[in-house]
Amino acid sequence: MTELYDAPVAARDDNAPVIDAQDIRIWYGSERGPVKAVDGVSFSLRKGEILGLVGESGCGKSTIGRGLLGLLPPGAEMDGALRFKGEDLLALPKKEMFAKRGAELGMIFQEPLTRLNPLMRISEHFEETLRTHEKSIGKEEIQRRALEVLRLMGIPPTRYRSYPHEFSGGMRQRLMIALALVLRPAFVVADEPTTALDVLVEAQIIRILHSLRSEFETSLLLITHNLGIIAEACDRVAVMYAGEIVEIGDAREVFSDPQHPYTRELLRSTISLSTTGLNFIPGAPPDLVNPPTGCHFHPRCPDAMNICATRHPVQHAMPNGTRVQCWAADLAHGRAPDLTEDDTAPLVREEISVADEA
Amino acid sequence: MLNRLLAPFRNTTGLARWILVTGIVITIAFVVMAVFAPWLAPLDFNQQKVDGVKLPKLAAPSDDYWFGTSDQFYDVFSRVIWGARTALVVVTLSVLFSVLIGVPLGLISGFVGGWTDRMLVFVMDALYAFPTLLLAIVFSFLLRDALGGGVTAAALSLTVIYIPQYFRVVRNTTVSARESTYVEAARAIGAKNSSIMGRYLFGNVIQSVPVIGTLNAADAIGTLAALGFLGFGIQPNEASEWGYDLNRALDDASSGIWWTALFPGLAIVFLITGLTLVGEGLNETVNPSLRKRRIRKVEMPPNEPTTALVEGRTR
Amino acid sequence: MQTKRDVTATGESLVDIRDLEVHFELRGGMLKRLLGMDTGTVKAVDGVNISLKRGEVLGLVGESGSGKTTLGRAMLGLARSTKGSITYHERGGEGQTRERVVSQLKGADLRSLRTDLQMVFQDPNAALNPSMTIEAAVGHPLKIHGIAKGEDLRPRVAAALERVGLAPAEQFMSKYPADLSGGQKQRAVIARAIILDPEVLVADEPVSMLDMSVRAKILQLMVDLKKDLGLTYVYITHDLASAKFFCDRIAIMYLGRVVEIGPTEEIFADPKHPYTKALLKAIPEPDPNKMVPRDLPRGEIPDAAKPPLGCSFHPRCPEAVAECGWESRDLRVLLEEHWTRQETTSYEEEQALVGSLDRLDDPQKTVTLGSGADSARVRGLLDRIRQENPSEPLWSGVDEISETGDGVEVRFHQGFDPELRPSGGVEVACVLHPKPVTVEPFRPE
Known part of the structure; x- marks a missing residue:
C-alpha cells in the first residue's frame, strides 16, 4: 500500500488533496435511536492548507476530528470515503491505522495536561513517541529531532529534561503541538487547541499553528467554536450545523459575504470589539436523533421559506466560490429554477421561547 | 424520580446486570425466609418437643425432619429458617446504626476540617486498624452486662466495626465536594453551614453509601457467625444463630454426622454471596468509573451520496 | 434590538475598596510543612483601590491569575481580605446610608449582607446543586433569609424564573440541573441571584462557558435586568470585546493589581498601559482582514508567589524601559x-x-x-x-x-514599582505614564 503515495505523481502534485473526505457519516447508538452526529460531510485539504471547522457545541465538529483519525468511541459507526494521499483509511485494518496515527496523522487536544504523563520527563515523551513509530532510532537522533521541533515551538532546549508540571499552560500546549509534529505528519487535527488558554497565550498558539505550513507543510484541520480564530488562522472555513457542513469556502469570502443564513447569524451574534448591539439566533440546535425535516436550520432561520421545511437543500457552488447548502442562497443565485411561488413563500412558524437555547 | 433511580440500572451491560439480579434473587429468598419464619419453619427455633414428645437426637434427614435433628433435640431445618431472621435483623440494625453514626460524622469532619477533622480521622483510623473480629468480641463483652446476649447487643458490637468505613468514604467525598462551585454558590446566597451540609453536601456525598452498606452487610453476616461460633454472639436461648449451630456441630462432624454443620454453613455462604453480588452489582451501576454504558448497535441506511440528491429530485 | 443602554451611574459610591490585599498562604510540600518552613504567599489581590458607583457596570478584565475573581469574591466576603477594607454603603430609609465593612463582617452579619450583594458564577454546570430541583435551588435564598416560606415560595420562584426567561416556569421548576441546557442553567443561576432583589451583582465570567449564539442572549438578559431592577454590576471577564459593549468603566488587572482603570470609551480610544494594548491586539476578531498580530508580549502571567521586581508586567512588556525593574x-x-x-x-x-x-x-x-x-x-x-x-x-x-x-x-538598573496615577482621562500604573514633562515639550491642555 505504501507505494501508492510514494508514487511520483502523488508526491509531486502539490494540488492533490492530502485528505479527501466524501459523504462521511458518523452515527452513535442511543436509547432513542441513532444519533446522527455527522451526516454526509465532504471536504478536502491540500498540502499546507488550514481548514477551520466551526460550529456550536454538539454540531458534530469534534466527532469529525476523531473520526478522521479513527479515534471514535465504541458504538459509533462511520462510513463514506476517506482518502489520505489516495489511500482509503476506512478500509485499513486497525493495526495499520494505529501505525499511521501519530506518524502521518496527528492530533492536538484541548487539555494538554491530561494528555501528558506527569511522571515522564519531556525527553521521555519524545523518546516514547518516536520509538513507537521508528523502532531503531537512536537516542541522539531523538534529541536532535525533539530539540529542533521544540525550538520551532519556542521552548528552550534547557527545558528538555523537565517534567510537564514545570511548564505553564501555554508551554504545555506548545509541547503537545511539538509532540504531534515531531513525526512530521502530513495531516493534523487540532480540536479546540486554545480554548483553555488566556487571550495573549491563545494568540501565541494561533501564530504557531499559522506557521506550521511554512515549517512543516502540514495540512491542518482546526476545530473551534471561535470565529475570530478561524478568521485569523485559516485559509478556508467550513461551517457546521446539526451534523452537516452548511457552508464551506475561502475564509475571506465566507466572513465578508456569508451566503448561508446560519453563517450570517453566527457572525452577527458574535460579540466583537465592533459590537454595538446584541444579536442572537433564536431557539436551540436540534436533536440529532430526530433532526427537523428539510433544512435542519429552518426552525431558527430568519429567511426560511416553505420549501425549507420539506425538502433538504443540496450543496451548490456560489458565484464567489463558496459551496452552500441553502434554498435561499440557491434562489438568490439562480441555482433553483424549479421552485414554485408557494415554495418560496415565507415559512409561518410557531414563536420560539426565549429560554429554548443551548 | 423512579426513572432517575432506574436509569443507571437500565444502562448497565450484561454481566453487571446479571450479578445484580442474581444477588437480589438470593437475598430476597433469605428475606422471605426471615419474614415468614413462623409459617415456613415447622417448629420454633428452641422447640425440643412436639406434643410433649422429645425430638430424636441427631436423626438423619428424613421426610419428618428434612435437614435432620441436632444433639440438642432441635430441628435443623427450623433452626436454619429462624437463623435467617436473626442474621438479617442483626445485620440490618448494625448497618442502620453505623450509617446513622458514620455518615453525619464524616460529613461534619470533612466540612469543618481543621482540628475536629484530624481528631476524628485519628480515632476512626485507630478503630479501622483493629482486627474486626477482635473489636467485635471486645464490644460484645462490654455490652453483655448492659444489654444481655441478645440481638441488640450483637448488632451494636458489629456497628462499631463498620462506622469507620462510612466515615472515611463520606469524609473524603465531602472534602472534595466542599470546594465545588455549588457549595460556594450556597455560601454566596447566605446559607448557614448546617444548611450547606444538609441540603447541598448530603445528597451528593451519600451516593456510594448503599454500595458500602450492602458489602458491609455481607461482611457482617460472616462476623456475626464468627462471634456465635466463638461463643460471644447471641445466646442460644435468645434466638437461633447459624454460627452457634456450627460450633455445636463441630463434634458431630468427626463422627460422620454431616447435616448439623452443612445446612447452617450453606445458609451463611449463600447469604454472604447474595449480598456481595448485590453490592458489586450496585457498585458497577452506581459508580460511573466502573460503569460501562450499554453500547447500542447503529444501523445505517445505505449512504446516498449528496450528488444523487442534486436538483430535479421529486418530492 | 437593544443598543448600549443609557448610563444611570449616579457617581455615588456603593462599594469602596481601599488598599485591599488578599494573600493566600501557600501550602508547600509535605516535608516543608512538617519542618515548619516558610512556604510563601500568593498575592492574589495586592493593593487594590476601586470605588463602585451606584448604577454602573464596572468591568474587571484580566487573564487567569490576575486576581479578578478573587477580588470579586472578596467583595461578597467569600474570600477573606488580609489587609485593607471593603465598605458597602447600604441604603437605609429616607436616603440614609449605613456603612458596612464587608471585610470585617462575620457569621450572621456576613450572611445577611447577601441580600444586597449577589454573585453569578462562571460555570453554570457546577453552580447548581445537582441533587436539587430548580424550584428548590432558586427558592432557597428566600428560605434562608426568612423572606418567604411554604405557600409564598412557589409564586415568587415562578416570577423570578419568568423574569430571567425561563417561561413557562412550571416547565422548569421540577427539573434537575442535568435536564437543562447550559444557557438555561445560567438563567437559573441568575434567577437565584436576583430573587433576593440585591443591589450589586458580581458576575464572574457569566458567558465565557456558553456557546457563541447563547452569549449574546445571556448578556442581553443582564442588560435588561440592570434596567428593570436598578442593579449595579461588577462584570469579571477576560474578554475585552464583551467588556467594551457591556461596561461603563473598566479596570484592567494584572497579577493582583489594577494597571489601568477608566471609562470604557477612554480605555478603548487610547489604551495607555502596554498590557491593555496587548490585550486589545490579541482579541481574535471575526474580521478576515485582520491578521495574527506579530508583536505580542512573550511568555505568560508569572507565578504570583514570586512576582517580578518592579513593574510586574516588565518581563513581557514590548515598551519596557530602564526603570521597569x-x-x-x-x-x-x-x-x-x-x-x-x-x-x-x-x-x-x-x-x-x-x-x-x-x-x-x-x-x-x-x-x-x-x-x-x-x-x-x-x-x-x-x-x-x-x-x-x-x-x-x-x-x-x-x-x-x-x-x-x-x-x-x-x-x-534600579527599577521601581509604578503606582496608579492619573493620565489623560484614566489612571495608569506604568512608568511611561503620565509622560514626563522633561521628555515632551510642555503643551497647555
Missing part, C-alpha cells in the same frame, strides 16, 4: 530565548560556558555568569546576543557588564 530572571529568559534560535551544538557549547541558570532564579539586581577563566568568552556571548537584537528592552535595564575574577557580572 530588570533583574536576574529576565536574563535567564533572554538566554533561553537565544538558545531556541541556536543549533544544538552551539547551544551546548554556550550553555557549558554560562553554567547552570538556576542561580538566576532568585530575583537579584547583580548576577555573575560563567567562571573566572571564561569571563572573556561569556562577555563575548552576551555582546553577540545583544547585537542580534539591540532593541531588546532588557539591555536598557543593564547598567554595567564587567569581567570580574569569578566571571561576568551583570548589574541591573
